[in-house]
Amino acid sequence: MNTPICLKSDGGKLEISLPALSQMLKFRQNRCWKSEAGGVLMGRYIRESLDVVIDDVTIPMRGDRRKRFNFFRDRDRHQRAINQAWQESDGTTHYLGEWHTHPEKVPIPSPSDRANWNRHLQQDIFSGDTLFFIIVGTESIGIWEGHLKNPIHILIGEFNYSHFNTR
Amino acid sequence: MANIQTQMQQFHEAIKLKRFEENKTLREKRDIVLERLKSGLNKLFGSETPPSYEYFNQGSYEMGTGIKPLDSDYDIDVGLHFNISKEDYPDPVEIKKWVYDSLENHTKKVEIRRPCVTVFYQKEGEPIYHVDLAIYVNGNNDTMYLAKGHRESAKEHQIWEEADPHGLSDLIKNRFEDSEDAKQFRRTIRYLKRWKDIKFSSDGHAAPIGIGITVAAYEWFILKSSITDSFSSKKEYDDLEALGCFVRAMICRFQPKCVEGTWYDRLAVQLPVVPHSDLFEKMGDCQMTSFKEKLEKLSEAIQEAQEKVDPIEACKLLQEQFGDDFPIPSPSSTGKKRSPAIISSSSSA
Known part of the structure; x- marks a missing residue:
């Protein structure tokens, strides 16, 4: 199975690991009763490179509110997961951004998604100056890069799910 | 692209065998065989003086390309260069027999093989190392000839084959x-x-x-x-x-x-x-x-x-x-250390 690899704006690469990807795909809204889901992205800034690997994601937890067309993620439990991963990895597993699902084939961020991403870029405290945002559609996944000093999020990867089953 | 030069070099450290002269154990084993050969040849020739010879290291240790064997059966490659002419000794197996007879009973198993005479060492029934002695004599004009064939070989396989072990080592090393x-x-x-x-x-x-x-x-x-x-x-x-x-x-x-x-x-x-x-x-x-x-x-x-x-x-x-x-x-050895993050709540649609 191929893992998605995207080219970042700084020339480095972003890879979504298999465990992180399959965790997100479980929440695909491919049935009308499935509500939106989401969580945070966690992973490594690879040494001696500009590369980033998303190793793990959090999934909806108690305190989150899930609806067909929106998702509210509570802060505390996801923050605890981030702290735990950071501690257990000796300070090498980091918060890298967030993900959520959309009930559409090819996901497009809504204006409120973009506003929410900008809020994260401004309000969250994180290392580096970029965050990644993933939307899981019913047939493909989209990956955007957001920059602290640039309100426009760049689409850096879009993968149809058939891409992952070629091997 | 992942940079894994560190892991490549770690792998190399794990598999490499040092050059012969840096490897005390194997050098000692070689010297024991050489001592035994010296006394064995003296005994074999009785009142006569056995032909003189020089030994030299050959093979992968000498070239710096040796690796640790998986089964821990180390091999030691030694060249024995007798100062005699192939014209005077047309039968290569005769010279191999000198070496064989000198070393026989030194260990449980000594064998004349096609390109060499091999001394096997065992510990609790398991092979731990063997010494391959390749036997050379002089040809005309500084050329060297390798003794090939064993006792049972057909005559056409018992031959002196021109060889240049030093030339080969030098090419690889340089x-x-x-x-x-x-x-x-x-x-x-x-x-x-x-x-x-x-x-x-x-x-x-x-x-x-x-x-x-x-x-x-x-x-x-x-x-x-x-x-x-x-x-x-x-x-x-x-x-x-x-x-x-x-x-x-x-x-x-x-x-x-x-x-x-x-x-x-x-x-x-x-x-x-x-x-x-x-x-x-x-x-x-x-x-x-x-x-x-x-x-x-x-x-x-x-x-x-x-x-x-x-x-x-x-x-x-x-x-x-x-x-x-x-x-x-490990994951933590591949990731950069950075300070912890603090996130806000999130609302998406």
Whole structure:
């Protein structure tokens, strides 16, 4: 199975690991009763490179509110997961951004998604100056890069799910 | 592309055997055999003086391309150069018998083999090392001849074969002038030799011989490094790229050959000194086909590993090819340390 690899704006690469990807795909809204889901992205800034690997994601937890067309993620439990991963990895597993699902084939961020991403870029405290945002559609996944000093999020990867089953 | 030069070098440290003179244990074993040979020859010749000889190290230890064996059966390659002429001793097996008779009963098993006399050492029934003594005599004009054949061989296989063991060692040792470049050359040979030990049965001629791999590298290996600091001209070596290029260079030199209506691809690697023989000639056609297929799988695995972003995933692919001595780094050793993050709540639609 191929893992998605995207080219970042700084020339480095972003890879979504298999465990992180399959965790997100479980929440695909491919049935009308499935509500939106989401969580945070966690992973490594690879040494001696500009590369980033998303190793793990959090999934909806108690305190989150899930609806067909929106998702509210509570802060505390996801923050605890981030702290735990950071501690257990000796300070090498980091918060890298967030993900959520959309009930559409090819996901497009809504204006409120973009506003929410900008809020994260401004309000969250994180290392580096970029965050990644993933939307899981019913047939493909989209990956955007957001920059602290640039309100426009760049689409850096879009993968149809058939891409992952070629091997 | 994942940078796994650190893991490549760790792997090399795990598999490499130091040069003979740096390896005390093996040197001591060699010296015991040589002592025994000296007293054995004296006894054998009685009141006469046995012919004088010099010994020298040969083989992979001498060339700096030795690797640790998987089964812990170390081999020690020693050349014995007798100061006699092949014209006076037309039968090579006679000289081999001198050596055999001198060493017989030294260990449980001493054997005259086609290219050498071998002394086997065992510990609790398991082989722990063996000493291969290759026997040379003089020809005309500084040439050396190797004693080939064993007692039961047909007469046409009991021959003096011209050889140049010193010339071969020198060519390999002096292939690259720069000592760091030479190290990448030797590392690449060692990587492929360990791959061979992992992927091929050691029975018969199933596996390509080590010296064949070494000479193939002598011919086709290309250095892969980049200058990272133009001021100090410090080089950064990329062993995985060098290995991948070398493997592809070998694959593309296989030549089709027709045997009884069936086509086989064969790789010939010619010894760069006399007798200029093909070092892979003993491999059967099917063994050759399997050699090529395995090289192709290795080449694919290397390319796939190079495409990986995560060094852990790249190393997992390579461990399948090179065995458990190839290290897989821990996640925390591959990630940069940074301060913890604080997030806000989130609302998406």
